[in-house]
Amino acid sequence: MAEKKKRTPNVQNDSWVVIAADSVIDTQKHDSDPAFVRLRNPSTDAASLYMLGSGDVQLYEVKAFEEDFHSWFVGQTVQRDGRLLFVTPMDPLYLILPYLIKSGKEGKFQPVDQVMMDEEFPACSRLLSCTRSLASMHHIAEEKEVGSLKFHRYSQEKTMDWLKKKVERTVTALKKRNISVGEGVKSSTYVRVKSESDANEEDYLRYAHGLISEYISEDLSKALLKHLQLPELTSPKETEPPTKKRKLSDNPVEAGEDYTKFNSADFARKPPKKMTAAQKSLAKVDKTGMKPMSSFFSPKVKAEKK
Amino acid sequence: MDLSPFEADNSVSCRLASLIPDACKTEDCCLGIDEAGRGPVLGPMVYGICFCPLSKKEELKGLKVADSKTLTEAQRENLFQKLEEAKSYVGWAVHILSPNTISTCMLQRTKYNLNALSHDTAIGLVQYALDNGVQLKEVFVDTVGPADKYEAKLSQLFPGIEVTVRPKADSLFPIVSAASICAKVARDRVVKGWNFAEDLGEVDADYGSGYPNDPKTKAWLLKYLDPVFGYPQFVRFSWSTAQTLMDSKAVTVHWDDDEEDGEKAAQRKNNRSMLSYFSAPAGGNDQTQTHQTHRFFTERRLKSLNTL
Numbered sequence: 001m002a003e004k005k006k007r008t009p010n011v012q013n014d015s016w017v018v019i020a021a022d023s024v025i026d027t028q029k030h031d032s033d034p035a036f037v038r039l040r041n042p043s044t045d046a047a048s049l050y051m052l053g054s055g056d057v058q059l060y061e062v063k064a065f066e067e068d069f070h071s072w073f074v075g076q077t078v079q080r081d082g083r084l085l086f087v088t089p090m091d092p093l094y095l096i097l098p099y100l101i102k103s104g105k106e107g108k109f110q111p112v113d114q115v116m117m118d119e120e121f122p123a124c125s126r127l128l129s130c131t132r133s134l135a136s137m138h139h140i141a142e143e144k145e146v147g148s149l150k151f152h153r154y155s156q157e158k159t160m161d162w163l164k165k166k167v168e169r170t171v172t173a174l175k176k177r178n179i180s181v182g183e184g185v186k187s188s189t190y191v192r193v194k195s196e197s198d199a200n201e202e203d204y205l206r207y208a209h210g211l212i213s214e215y216i217s218e219d220l221s222k223a224l225l226k227h228l229q230l231p232e233l234t235s236p237k238e239t240e241p242p243t244k245k246r247k248l249s250d251n252p253v254e255a256g257e258d259y260t261k262f263n264s265a266d267f268a269r270k271p272p273k274k275m276t277a278a279q280k281s282l283a284k285v286d287k288t289g290m291k292p293m294s295s296f297f298s299p300k301v302k303a304e305k306k
Numbered sequence: 307m308d309l310s311p312f313e314a315d316n317s318v319s320c321r322l323a324s325l326i327p328d329a330c331k332t333e334d335c336c337l338g339i340d341e342a343g344r345g346p347v348l349g350p351m352v353y354g355i356c357f358c359p360l361s362k363k364e365e366l367k368g369l370k371v372a373d374s375k376t377l378t379e380a381q382r383e384n385l386f387q388k389l390e391e392a393k394s395y396v397g398w399a400v401h402i403l404s405p406n407t408i409s410t411c412m413l414q415r416t417k418y419n420l421n422a423l424s425h426d427t428a429i430g431l432v433q434y435a436l437d438n439g440v441q442l443k444e445v446f447v448d449t450v451g452p453a454d455k456y457e458a459k460l461s462q463l464f465p466g467i468e469v470t471v472r473p474k475a476d477s478l479f480p481i482v483s484a485a486s487i488c489a490k491v492a493r494d495r496v497v498k499g500w501n502f503a504e505d506l507g508e509v510d511a512d513y514g515s516g517y518p519n520d521p522k523t524k525a526w527l528l529k530y531l532d533p534v535f536g537y538p539q540f541v542r543f544s545w546s547t548a549q550t551l552m553d554s555k556a557v558t559v560h561w562d563d564d565e566e567d568g569e570k571a572a573q574r575k576n577n578r579s580m581l582s583y584f585s586a587p588a589g590g591n592d593q594t595q596t597h598q599t600h601r602f603f604t605e606r607r608l609k610s611l612n613t614l
Binding site for chain 1: 534560561562597599600601602603606607608609610611612613614
């Protein structure tokens with residue numbers, strides 16, 4: 001019969017299957033090619049992959065559809081990973097925001113090119129070349145012009161209003177796309193027979209807030225929740241009944257669930273039974289290197305044949 | 307026997323049949339069922355039926371049809387010719403199960419084993435005869451699996467017909483021998499002139515008997531093993547001979563219904579231990595909790611990347 005197949009990790013590819021916005025491949029106007037760049041993900045604070053369009057004028061985020069047991073046939077070759085990359089336009093302000101917040105703590109107006117510096121991700125300064133960046137900076141910062149120079153200072157108030165607008169726009173998009181936002185829905189592939197009438201405005205707001213939170217820090221996400229006047233959800237853990245604890249009191253236990261005998265004073269654990277001589281001698285046997293009995297009942301693991 | 311309907315597309319199954327003799331529509335008939343090519347790793351499995359009026363049993367015997375296995379290919383062709391000549395009272399039909407059909411049935415998600423496939427094909431052929439007005443009274447079958455069970459199954463399906471399932475029926479009843487000749491001739495011809503759907507260039511036709519223990523067949527299987535695709539559709543992928551070779555020589559392919567070791571699979575899928583649901587949640591507010599991706603993305607299996 002067939003051998004057990006061992007999975008080997010995906011090796012590095014030099015090709016990918018990508019769906020990209022039309023604007024990505026529009027390289028006519030600018031000299032540089034679009035390029036993948038690693039930048040600080042505002043939500044996780046770790047590196048994530050983004051793409052800068054030609055001439056750095058547009059920022060794209062890169063998401064991968066990844067599911068087990070998929071591969072591609074590309075022309076006359078097989079691509080082992082069945083990944084599908086999506087390169088979709090993204091507002092560069094999301095990536096600029098954390099830097100501005102950080103410098104904003106000093107409370108000074110600063111030129112943005114001084115703010116956008118990161119030893120770990122030197123490419124972050126390229127974000128300022130995006131057409132939307134400087135033009136929309138006023139959404140998240142106060143601006144001051146001195147001569148020909150522009151200075152910026154982070155504004156929480158402005159940012160919240162900006163994010164709120166983002167959430168509202170997301171709600172519109174969610175409704176347009178008929179995306180199930182209700183709490184009960186667990187699978188997007190689940191086909192509803194009747195339209196979702198139980199999804200109320202709050203569900204949409206909360207869902208949109210969750211989506212936007214993928215692009216902002218946790219602190220901002222919490223602040224935004226407050227700004228949207230959405231009560232914080234109690235975590236499902238808290239809604240679970242507390243684990244039962246036996247009361248350590250002398251009072252008789254109320255009937256209901258009858259565990260009284262465990263609570264009564266004369267209930268005591270029996271000491272472990274004494275082992276017979278034979279059991280004792282068996283226990284002393286050197287068992288190093290021996291398989292436990294249970295291992296004989298689990299399925300065998302066979303090594304992959306070379 | 308005109309094989310062109312099958313040769314037009316040999317990836318699917320196909321039924322070929324003679325005209326139904328008028329005598330069979332008016333007189334009580336007997337019908338024999340036999341198969342050819344059950345064991346080989348190469349080529350189709352063919353089911354054959356032959357039927358004739360009960361009154362012509364003796365004449366059939368006169369044709370000296372015998373168990374196809376005791377005959378040479380030339381003798382079989384000769385006998386098939388004789389059956390064709392006796393078309394005023396002998397009718398036949400064959401059902402060619404392409405190797406691709408066998409592979410896909412046996413390897414599909416809900417496994418459909420060779421016995422079930424055999425039974426259903428045999429039943430289909432009997433039904434075909436009935437649908438075409440053959441007055442069936444007796445059916446003789448060479449057994450597949452336990453004879454009495456098979457007999458009970460067929461008797462129940464075809465009430466009013468006396469079903470006899472016997473091992474070695476092909477040497478006991480001339481009508482079964484005749485069926486076995488039809489099946490065997492069809493298989494021989496199909497295998498000999500196999501049209502490879504795949505672009506393999508000049509195919510080495512020296513594949514021997516097609517049985518797994520034939521050295522020629524083995525050598526051929528080794529020669530035509532493609533690391534990615536395995537074999538041409540001529541090969542039954544569900545045969546362990548083919549599977550073993552693919553396991554050792556071809557690229558490993560994982561399917562989502564591959565059986566995996568319980569614990570390992572669980573680990574790979576990040577399943578939580580059942581026990582974890584019963585323990586108290588880890589103390590208070592969990593600050594170490596890693597970033598949870600929004601369900602919009604997880605439901606769509608979308609994730610961020612940090613490298614390509």
